[in-house]
Amino acid sequence: MKAKFIKSFEERLALYIGISALITLVVEVCTVFLIRLIAGKLRYMGYRSALMSPDGINPSFRLGILLAVGILVFIFSFYFLVQKYMRYVRIIINGMKDIAQGDFDKDIPVESMDEFGQIAGYLNQMEENIKVIMERERIAEHTKNDLISSVAHDLRTPLTSIIGYLGWVKEQPDLDVQVRQKYLDIAYRKAQHLEQMTNELFGFVKLEHREMSLQMGILNLSQLLAQLLDECVPSFEKYGLETEYICSDNQVMLEGDGNLLARLYDNLLNNAIKYGKDGKMIRVELEKRGDYAVTRVINYGYVIPQEDIANIFRKFYRVEQSRSQDTGGTGLGLAIVQQIAELHQGTVSVKSSLQGTVFEVTLPLNQGIEEQD
Ligand SMILES: Nc1ncnc2c1ncn2[C@@H]1O[C@H](COP(=O)(O)OP(=O)(O)OP(=O)(O)O)[C@@H](O)[C@H]1O
Ligand SMILES: [Mg+2]
Incomplete structure (x- = not known):
């Protein structure tokens, strides 16, 4: 019985007892009529026995029949109703068994609103959460493997060169001083x-695990960018790059961690230099847009x-072409x-x-980031 309005197991039991009592009552009324009918027929046929009084069936015998019928009907109807419900409990148990055996793909039907329906609902929710956690674990494991192989690859390249050059210098004691110096x-x-x-790798791992405490302060973003651009002048000159800095407001004041933000723009500027060498020009734009500072680094x-x-x-991730270029990034x-x-x-x-x-x-x-120490 899917009685969705029932909120607790006690209410369900009370309902089953009520339904069983009602069925019993109906059957008892029918039995009374039946007894009367049979007694009438017997009397009409002139049947006499100890169970029959002149005015019908013996009252204690009649009571006995009614009692026996009542008890039997009540037990059977209650058992029938509970049995239907127990089937649902067995479905939940099977669902739990599947979960225990690691099968998280089968949902347990939520057929009632009582405690058992809630158990089914929570089990489904638990299955979903376990699936999400497992997926996250899988991605983390994958990323970790990626990280290890990339780090191994990127660290091995310069290390192989270092070992090569030092080995060469060590094995050639008569090497010309200038050549030796060049290799060193x-x-x-x-x-x-x-x-x-x-x-860089350590810094990144710290950032990723949010282990870095932010040293928040108010900084002048317009000045920070001008300063970073100044520091890049030798590289701009080296690659013959022109620069343009367009800043509509010299006082773009921003709440942030100066060192981290310098690192952010430094990375963008270095990329613009590294990958925009052929473009002859690098542009940096800064503007205030409502409560935001918008910066564009263009190459x-x-x-x-x-x-x-x-x-x-x-x-x-490096674009395939840049892997083969001599840009040496990670x-x-x-x-x-x-x-x-x-x-x-x-x-x-x-x-x-x-x-x-x-x-x-x-x-x-x-941004309302609280200052941390
Ligand atoms: N300004 C840019 N113009 C063109 N391509 C870029 C630019 N910035 C990044 N890229 C591409 O995106 C890739 C990823 O850049 P990212 O800065 O993450 O790594 P990297 O420069 O290769 O190494 P790292 O910065 O760690 O030394 C680069 O390899 C490059 O192919
Ligand atoms: Mg880069």
């Missing part, structure tokens, strides 16, 4: 690159293929940019076409 310089530069990559030249756009914020830069933007309740997006590659960062001016 290369090995030193590679070791520095290795150190930078390791630091020209190399267009990011459409199929890579969706992936470039993933850690260790593919963590944009993942770090995104992490930092998110830590500041902001967003970062990218568009790339022949009109330029635009990385747009939107940060709230006041």
